[in-house]
Structures are given as C-alpha cells and as structure tokens.
Amino acid sequence: MKEDCVFCQIVRGEKPASIVYEDEETLAFMDINQGVKGHLLIIPKEHYVDITDITPEAAAAVARTSVQVAPALKRALNADGISVWQANGWAAGQRVFHYHVHLFPRFAGDGLPLHKSKMASREELDRIAELIRKHL
Numbered sequence: 001m002k003e004d005c006v007f008c009q010i011v012r013g014e015k016p017a018s019i020v021y022e023d024e025e026t027l028a029f030m031d032i033n034q035g036v037k038g039h040l041l042i043i044p045k046e047h048y049v050d051i052t053d054i055t056p057e058a059a060a061a062v063a064r065t066s067v068q069v070a071p072a073l074k075r076a077l078n079a080d081g082i083s084v085w086q087a088n089g090w091a092a093g094q095r096v097f098h099y100h101v102h103l104f105p106r107f108a109g110d111g112l113p114l115h116k117s118k119m120a121s122r123e124e125l126d127r128i129a130e131l132i133r134k135h136l
C-alpha cells in the first residue's frame with residue numbers, strides 16, 4: 001500500500017469508487033472519466049507500479065477478473081466489442097502509477113474515442129456499475 005496512491009486509497013475505502021467486482025486480490029470499478037460509457041478499470045489490491053513491477057501471479061489475477069467482467073460489460077452496454085488497454089510509464093500514457101487494465105466497450109464505427117475527456121458524476125458511475133454487476 002502506498003499512502004499517496006489514488007488507487008490504494010480506493011482499495012482502503014478512503015476515496016469513493018463505483019465498484020463492479022471485487023475479490024481477495026483484485027478490484028474492478030468505473031473509470032472516473034467516461035469518455036466511453038462503461039469504461040472501467042481492473043487493479044490488483046496490492047500496489048504495483050506497472051508491468052515491470054507486478055508479479056506474474058498478481059497480473060494473472062487481474063487477467064482473471066478482466067475475463068470475468070468483460071462479458072458482463074458487453075451485455076450491460078449492448079456493446080459490439082471490448083478494447084483492453086494497459087499503459088506502462090509516462091511515455092506510454094500511464095498517469096496513475098498503480099498497475100491497472102482498462103476495459104472499454106466498443107461500438108461499430110465509434111472511431112476509438114478512448115481519450116475523449118468526459119468526467120462523470122458519482123451517481124452516473126454508480127448507475128453504470130450496478131448495470132454491469134447485474135450481468136455478472
């Protein structure tokens with residue numbers, strides 16, 4: 001755990017999150033930036049910076065949760081597909097230095113709008129998280 005890490009703070013319950021799925025090792029929650037409705041993150045509960053830092057076991061746990069959550073995300077948003085994105089290092093676009101995997105629902109002809117900035121309200125995030133949970 002890292003004191004000043006926003007994702008560690010979410011794991012500790014010190015910061016709000018709209019949680020979709022949780023198990024002993026991982027947490028899936030809505031990304032605060034809903035450029036694409038349904039954009040969510042999957043993290044290990046332990047603090048690892050990136051792919052060069054995480055253990056194979058923790059990365060496998062994150063992958064397991066991704067596989068578990070992805071079909072629910074697809075059904076909940078009636079998506080045509082899902083993009084998985086994972087950045088390592090500032091140059092690669094990483095901005096939160098606690099390992100995480102992004103899942104984006106994709107729609108035919110959506111033109112990959114991954115970084116369109118659109119901050120969502122907590123109510124909207126909770127509503128989408130609940131919708132996805134119902135499809136787990």
Ligand code: AMP
Pocket residue numbers: 006015017030031032033041086087093094095096097
């Ligand atoms: P990356 O560029 O891969 O490091 O992505 C970090 C992601 O974390 C961005 O998509 C942010 O919108 C998201 N994010 C940052 N703070 C929070 C937060 N408190 N709750 C949910 N998502 C967050």
Ligand code: ZN
Pocket residue numbers: 001002005006007008009046047048097098
């Ligand atoms: Zn952390």
